[in-house]
Amino acid sequence: MQFSPRLQQLLQAFRRLPGVGGKTAQRLAFHVLEHDRDGARALAEALQAALRDVVRCSRCRMFAEAEVCGICSGPTRDSSTLCVVESPADVMAIEDSASFRGMYFVLHGRLSPLDGIGPAEIGAEQFASAIAAPAVREVILATSATVEGEATAAYLASLVREQGKRATRIAHGVPIGGELEYVDSSTLSRAIAGRVTVEQASRDRA
Amino acid sequence: MQFSPRLQQLLQAFRRLPGVGGKTAQRLAFHVLEHDRDGARALAEALQAALRDVVRCSRCRMFAEAEVCGICSGPTRDSSTLCVVESPADVMAIEDSASFRGMYFVLHGRLSPLDGIGPAEIGAEQFASAIAAPAVREVILATSATVEGEATAAYLASLVREQGKRATRIAHGVPIGGELEYVDSSTLSRAIAGRVTVEQASRDRA
Known part of the structure; x- marks a missing residue:
């Protein structure tokens, strides 16, 4: 019917x-x-x-209702660090963790040539001009830990290094509170390959 | 944030x-x-x-975009049988089974005094005038097999009998294709209590 x-x-x-x-x-x-x-x-x-x-912020491409979003226009943010993420939801997740006070750049996707998503679609040009700002010293690549996310991070890292700035990648490994026996094997092998000496780890925490 | x-x-x-x-x-x-x-x-x-x-059909209370819905105004339907259901989704399910060519009446709920749903909310007055039509001879009560659905069926059955018409209830029991060991115990006890003699069953099928 x-x-x-x-x-x-x-x-x-x-x-x-x-x-x-x-x-x-x-x-x-x-x-x-x-x-x-x-x-x-x-x-x-x-x-x-x-x-x-709702439009995209002209600087970071986050959702905004003005030309520049609340984070980009916020006076208390640290403009020396720029964190690159794939989606607006990632910005919300990082903000909720209260572990980052810098600026963002939202790709709205990740490089995926087969789906027709190239540098233009993820805003590479806008990204290049964002990291060209003299205040920016470090760019944290927080794309996802997938093949496409890694490729996107590698591509963006090359743009960052071209400008003589520091490109970093968020750490990957065993989640906090995660029990080893339930962690998948690719995460485990990544955690072992990316191990840090205990002295360095305690210095990091300090 | x-x-x-x-x-x-x-x-x-x-x-x-x-x-x-x-x-x-x-x-x-x-x-x-x-x-x-x-x-x-x-x-x-x-x-x-x-x-x-989208409004309610003035006769059967099904969703409609005119005063009378497509089923009520359809010339090929059997107006001697009226099937009472709780929701428009139930009408769609019965129509999809292609096992019924009569008319419908949609309650948009079931009696539930604690939630403030009484006879007025399920359209009891409209139901009474629908079954009063001379053509109607049988009313099939197809409310759900829950405590409230059974109470609603019992209440509506009394209205039907008041008008000297036949009230029937859809059969409850083991679903077709269902394996006995996976059927819950209330359905099983209902299936056993409502057993039919094999002669009658084969006559029903004929």
Whole structure:
């Protein structure tokens, strides 16, 4: 049986969301129509407002509602360090860890030639001009630990070194609180290959 | 760290959907803003169109875009049988099984006094006038096999009998293709209590 046209349209629109299949789309559509019409109205308006007002920061490409985002325009941030991440969600995760007070650069993806994602798509030109700022001394490459993430980090590191600045990569290894027997073997081999002498480790902590 | 106001608003709107928590809301919002702005626009418009045009059928309370839905106005349906279900999704499920050619009545819930859902909320008055139609001879109670669903069926059955019509309940038991050892014990005890003699069963199949 066919749903009525508007309902059909709503189901299709829900199905475009990631992770939403036919059954879930039906559950969402029926829920809002039966029990939460205000919520549906709020969602429609929030989507339109976000589409209208949310742009990319002209400096770091993070989501922003002005030309420059809150972090780039913040007076208390350390502009000598720039952390490069793949997505806005990564910025939120690092901010939540409260371990970094520098600036960011958001790639919105990672190099993946087969998917047509090259230097232009990840904003390489904008990245080059961001790291050219005299204040920047170190660029932390925090792309993901996947083949594509590593390739992206290697490519960006070459751009950083061209400008005579320091490129660093976040550490990879056994997660804190992780039990060795449950850690996957690639992480373990990375943790062993990247081992640090105990003296150096205690100096790092100091 | 706080998101920008529009983004915050969008996250909150997504979180109102059933089964969507903070992480999922963030994934959905970032996905539409980064990769599918057209999809977000389509969703906003589909929501608003559905809110404007989707109403309840004045006869069966199914979702409709006219005063009377496609099933109620369909010329090929058997108006002697009325099947009562809890939600529009149940109508779709029965239609997909292609085992019923009669009319429907959608309760949009089930009796649950503790949640403030009484006869008025499930449309008891409209139900009474629907079954009063001279053509209706049998009412199939297809509410769910829960305590509230059974109570709702019992209440509606009394309304049906008041009008001197036949009230039936869908069969409950072991699902087709289900292996006995994996069937839960309440279903099994129901299947045993509701056993039918083999002669009757073969006559039913004929």
